[in-house]
Amino acid sequence: MEQRALKKLVESISKTVKSFKKSEVECLIGLYHSLVRRNGRFGNKGLDRNTFRGILFNIFGMTDDMLMNRVFFAFDKDNDNYISAAEWVEGLTVFLRGTLEEKLKFCFEVYYLDGDGYISREEVFDLLKNSLYQQSPEEENDEGIKELVDITLKKMDYDNDGKISFADFEKAVREDTLLLEVFGPCLPEAKNCFHFEALVFRNISSSSI
Missing domain, CATH: 1.10.238.10 (EF-hand)
Structure with missing residues (x-):
């Protein structure tokens, strides 16, 4: 993604997402675009349900088919069957750093x-x-x-x-x-969140963009 467009997107998302520093938002968007590119048959529409389910299974340890589908729909706020970069970051805010509310x-x-x-x-x-x-x-x-x-x-x-x-x-x-x-696990375990953050944010310096 072109640097100026990335910076603009980070600025925009950072206005609504307060749990991540700008440098962390940039890392999450970088990961998002690499996942979308890896699954290139969908062009740039976003993360499709199968790719997202793979992330839930491989990274966050989820195994329940029915609940993984429901988590996808909870991330996909505009119901277009793809998760956008903003929806990805906003959903991960709850997963990784969400308040009880x-x-x-x-x-x-x-x-x-x-x-x-x-x-x-x-x-x-x-x-x-x-x-x-x-x-x-x-x-x-x-x-x-x-x-x-x-x-x-x-x-x-x-x-x-x-x-x-x-x-x-x-x-x-x-x-x-x-x-x-009570009706089944739809949030990742703390150890999986910790592992994900360690992996994605490991190259962040103390400065933000």
């Missing part, structure tokens, strides 16, 4: 599958079924999962409307942070 919003967005802003009873069932299947594929029991759904809603559905709103989710997680990824 940012992680709450991200996880909730991953979990409400139909885009209506609520996690319905059916979605709770599908998410728990998927999560349990990842752990033990041979033990799939719909009745047992329905019981888990009831327990989950009893614990998280504060206004008793049969679905989980963001307010419900936030209240439950603030009372018990273990509930942040």
Whole structure:
């Protein structure tokens, strides 16, 4: 990427992303463009879903197909099926340096599958079924999962409307942070974040661009 265009992009992204220094934003954009180039059949449209899933699997240790797809859609804010440089940096802000509030919003967005802003009873069932299947594929029991759904809603559905709103989710997680990824892992483990940062930011000097 031409230096002037890169600097302009870094300046633009740095205005909205405060968790990274400009030099770090530049490194993340450099990595982004090398990943896009490596997968050149898509031209310069951005990171497609398969390439992004490969990153989630190889770098961040994610293995759940359903949740990896949902994480892709949470990164892809404009829903054009490609992750732009800005979407890449903004998503990694949450992954690597997100506050609890940012992680709450991200996880909730991953979990409400139909885009209506609520996690319905059916979605709770599908998410728990998927999560349990990842752990033990041979033990799939719909009745047992329905019981888990009831327990989950009893614990998280504060206004008793049969679905989980963001307010419900936030209240439950603030009372018990273990509930942040209650429906399956959609954030990377700290060790994978540390490894990623060490790898990508290793050549940064103390000065920024």
